[in-house]
Amino acid sequence: MPNQKHKQMPQSDVIHAGDATLRNFVGYRMKRAFNVVQADLTKTLKPFDLRMLTYTALVLIVDNPGLRQSQLADAMDIERPNLVVLIDELERRELIVRDRVPTDRRAYALRATLAGRQLYEKAVAAVTLHENAILADLPQDLRTAMIEALKRIEKAHRGRS
Amino acid sequence: MPNQKHKQMPQSDVIHAGDATLRNFVGYRMKRAFNVVQADLTKTLKPFDLRMLTYTALVLIVDNPGLRQSQLADAMDIERPNLVVLIDELERRELIVRDRVPTDRRAYALRATLAGRQLYEKAVAAVTLHENAILADLPQDLRTAMIEALKRIEKAHRGRS
DNA sequence: GGTAAATAGATATGACGCATAACAATAATT
DNA sequence: AATTATTGTTATGCGTCATATCTATTTACC
Structure with a gap:
């Protein structure tokens, strides 16, 4: 996790x-x-015992009931073996099930459980505050421009081989 | 390094x-x-046997002869223990020296050596092409807006405690 | 001048995110 | 029926990140 140094000395x-x-x-x-x-996101998710990747996985599962692991890996743009431990953790916490x-x-x-959906609601609300x-x-106007720029950067390389 | 899947199937x-x-x-x-x-940066730096962190360290050392390790760690916003192995590697490759x-x-x-400065020139040129x-x-106008947005995001939390 | 606190760099360790290789079970294709 | 592809898994290694602790040295304080 990138360092955010706590000690703040005068810039001078x-x-x-x-x-x-x-x-x-x-x-x-x-x-x-x-x-x-x-x-800041790490700090925001810590109370829910979530990390950026487990949070992302949970959100995608809640929003897409019935999702396959391979589809989730594609959506998250991660390798399938690396997804297994993430799903293992969410399953162990009874936030999701593998049907x-x-x-x-x-x-x-x-599929997300009731506990998973409830945690989703809380975590998304917290991430919304973090983002704000x-x-x-x-x-x-600057946010809109930034989003457009990020879209173009991401899209420009989707077709790359 | 974030996955960039090589297999490209039709989006449909x-x-x-x-x-x-x-x-x-x-x-x-x-x-x-x-x-x-x-x-893409990882791919760009690979021929120079550099990674994002060793490249950043090299650039900062070339641009700031006489830099202290603690200053470099501050500039890179990483913890000092983690800098030691980066400097070790650049020193082993005789790209820099510890005076x-x-x-x-x-x-x-x-201080960068002649070899270090030469590698700097090549790597910066390659990174410029990657960036373009x-x-x-x-x-x-979108680049300018994005840069301004990124500045504000980074700056907004510099004073955070 | 002596002592305590702070600093600079180092070693060690662990967590996490990422990649790849290889495998078994199963489905799809030929 | 045989071959190829897919799904999920186990194993492993590398790199980035954090923290604890240490030694040597400098600075601050009394």
């Missing part, structure tokens, strides 16, 4: 390394900004 | 999980877009 006392070269790159700025988002699929004995249909705090300094 | 064959709830969050979009950037500081026998002044490819779909 810190001898800064010049990072102008790195700041020329949007990717670098994205990294630094996302570190801030991720650190057998009569027509395909290889597959499971994932993170974006407090951004007027709506 | 994929049964998508609806991720509308997650897409409501800018943080989620940032994560997904940054995954794309990071995957003793006569006035402070605890500290080292980091990533941002090809973004008109300048």
Whole structure:
């Protein structure tokens, strides 16, 4: 989890390394900004004993009852083996269940439990507050522009081979 | 390193999980877009035997001769113990040296070697091409808006305690 | 001047996110 | 019927991140 240093010294006392070269790159700025988002998101989800990946998995399962693990892995853009331990954890906490699929004995249909849906509601509400705090300094036009930019970056490489 | 699946099937064959709830969050979009950037950056740096963190460290050292390890850790926003192995690796490859500081026998002044500066030039050029490819779909006004948004997100939490 | 506190760098360790290889069971294709 | 592909799993390793603890040295304080 990216560090967010707690000790805040006056900026005048810190001898800064010049990072102008790195700041020329949007990717670098994205990294630094996302570190801030991720650190705050981690803090936000901790009371629910969720992490970014388990939260994402839970949301996708609640919103898509019957989802297959392979579909969930695709949606999350992670490798299937890495999903197994995430699903194991959500199942162990009784937030979801793996239902057998009569027509395909290889597959499971994932389904959220009542506890899972209730945790979903709380966690999504908390993440909404986290997001509002993170974006407090951004007027709506800047948010809209940013979303459009992020869409284009993500989309531009979906067809890459 | 975030997955970028190589197998590209027609989108019409994929049964998508609806991720509308997650897409409501800018943080989620940032994560997904940054995954794309990071995957491509990893590929870009691989021929130089660099990773994102060793590349960043090298750039900051080349641009700031005499930098202390604690300053570099601050600039990179990572914990000092985690910097040690990065500096070890750059030193082993003879890209940088740890100079003793006569006035402070605890500290080292980091300095890039000729090989380090040469690798810097090549890597920065490659990262520039990677960045141009990533941002090809973004008109300048969108880039400018995005940079401003990222600045505000990063800055808004610098003073947080 | 002596002592306590702070700093710089280091070692060790663990959690988590990511990748790949290989496997078994099952379904789909030829 | 045989072959290929798919689904989920186990195992493993690498890299990024955090924290605890340590030694050597410098700075602050009395």
